[in-house]
Amino acid sequence: MIQTLFGSLDEKEKPSFLGRMKEAVTRTRENLSERIEQAVAFSKEIDRNTLDELEATLISADLGTTTTREVLTKLREKADRKQIKDVDELKRLLKEEILGILTAAASAQPVQRVEGPPEVILVVGVNGTGKTTTIGKLSQVLRGQGKTVLLCAADTFRAAAIDQLEVWGERTGTEVVRTKPGGDPAAVLFDALQAATARKTDYVIVDTAGRLHNKANLMAELEKMRRTAQRVIAGAPHETLLVMDATTGQNGLQQARLFTQSAGVTGIVLTKLDGTAKGGVVVAISRELGLPVRYVGVGEKATDLLPFDPKEFVESLFN
């Protein structure tokens, strides 16, 4: 079943999810399966060339050299053992391999059960990945489920970030707790959490300033925010989402590593998947750090946030 923050997905929504997921991922002119067809067309047998071509395919999807090599080594072992020379079978095995990595991460990092309201979701990431937009969409999802949501504008740094979140607050009928630009993010977080506790709001979603993961002082600020959250609500933040742009290359791994160190990331939101980028770095992240992808962003509308399903993700890449 599709693992989301909010339990499993409604059956009736499934076709539209599938459709849009597929639309998002197969929009590439030259997609993964096409290239694999090309690769195996040269030879029926799984020879060195075939594997080289497969390698190029995985690398062009941003899986990175290490993950690609590992996946292909395992694929070759299996192929040898099972005497597989058939193209379809090879594809099935490759899918299985990647799927295995993604599902292992999802079960390694299950969604936490939360004692009582509010559940606190901290949203972090480097600059320009789509944190604020994702929060707008997430609040739309939650509001659609009849939950009460409070948005916390803790990006006090970037010009007009607070205004941007407020527009999303209006669009989704959600209140925004804010401070003045340049204010202390931990202070506004404190206020938001107290307000949410008093009102028994179901969810608090915290927007943070985009920051490059190699800036130690900015990362320390996130640590401070976490401590603040814990002081107000034990166990908070219950979920820390790292928002990552699907166009991100191998630096995504380092992002995930360092944000996990400072902010305790529990899941990833992969945004801008409606472009031609495939976001394959999340496979590398799942493999190395065991971090699951929770959602994907496929557009700029409030409804363009979808729960991530590893199976569908891999399927849509290949079909």
Place this chain on the structure above:
Amino acid sequence: MFENLQEKLQRTFKALRGQAVLSEENMQEALRELRLALLEADVNFKVVKQFIDQVQAKASGQQVMTALSPGEQVIKIVRDELVEILGKDTAKVKFASQPPTVILMAGLQGSGKTTTSGKLANWLKNGGHRPLLVSVDVYRPAAREQLKVVAQTIKAHIYEGEVGEANTATVERLAKEAKREAVISGCDVLIVDTAGRLHIDDQLMDEMQSLKRLLNPQEILFVADAMTGQDAVNSADEFHKKLTLTGVVLTKLDGDARGGAALSIRQVTGQPIKFIGVGEKYDALEPFHPDRIVSRILGMGDILSLIEKAEQSVDKKKAQEIASRALAGDGFSLEDFRDQLRQVKKMGSIQSLMGMLPSIGPFSGLQKAADKVDEGQINRVEAIINSMTNHERLHHEVINGSRRKRIARGSGTSVQEVNNLLRQYAQMKKMFKQMGKGSFMRRMAGMKFPGM
């Protein structure tokens, strides 16, 4: 995290010592490492393939230079080739003969167009221009407010205008009005910040084309995130096909991404990278230097310059003399110590040396440490040794309490510092002596830097 390419290549070439020519066979392993390094740096795999072929053609048959190891030589070829591709000189902004000059900013969502617009305006202002900013991003919430705040911060002019409906007609109207406003208010450069868009979004790409027709811009800058992966070629290619870009701005280079996208984008568009964004402040925009990004892509800092610098300034013969004397027994005098210090000083400041190392990977800690190094310390140590007599330098054991006082006074330091120096010197000397006796002897004698 990742091993530096230089080390890898050197390891690869260890087996080849004594081979005089770079051949196809002995290059294979090196090229494999190079390929991995480039892919890890997010250079597009097709671009990598093309590039490797080029390097192979250039390198095979070359005489191995005596000054460089084969590994270093391959790196040199790779570097030269990369710099060649990226363009040797930093590109300039093209200005219109009849103002206003129009600069159109284009790019994907979140690449940093608005911040870069602000930085560019700031840069132009500092260059004596009068830029006018306008945001035609009527789609993203608070995008126009963002540019307004930016403009206020850097005290640049901005045309705000009125937004009715968020559609292409409004975008075109705002652009026209802004250009007129630039003429009226005597601003010589108009920077047009646009909404982020996907290269496959036909409607918004059409809008971009109509903006181009309308404004007739001198520069269409593609703003790209340095962290972009393999997809960089797709977006850059599409933007270039639709708009004929005139240059590229690579943003977020203050991160630790290797920035291989620079090579991919350059390769598919053929347009120069004009600027790089290196921070969140509005002065953090720099002209692009190909050699720096090349070192970064290869993950090796400016190691070649470091090697060059070291070879220029260090008197090898002298160093070897000192080394062999030191290892032979009592020969390492304070005078030798001072010579060593002087050679270090000749190489330049420690910070600038460290700056040539990669700021990422295993070296990141080193650079931070270098910030804390007290350059004055070396000067003080030298001053202390200068204040000694010749006899004292050769026989440190004669330096008693009153001599220490005199030396401290003479060098403008304290007795404590003199004591410290003598203690360190004694330790070093002892270390050398032990090494000389032990099996380290041969290795040490061949070293360029004994004990520093």
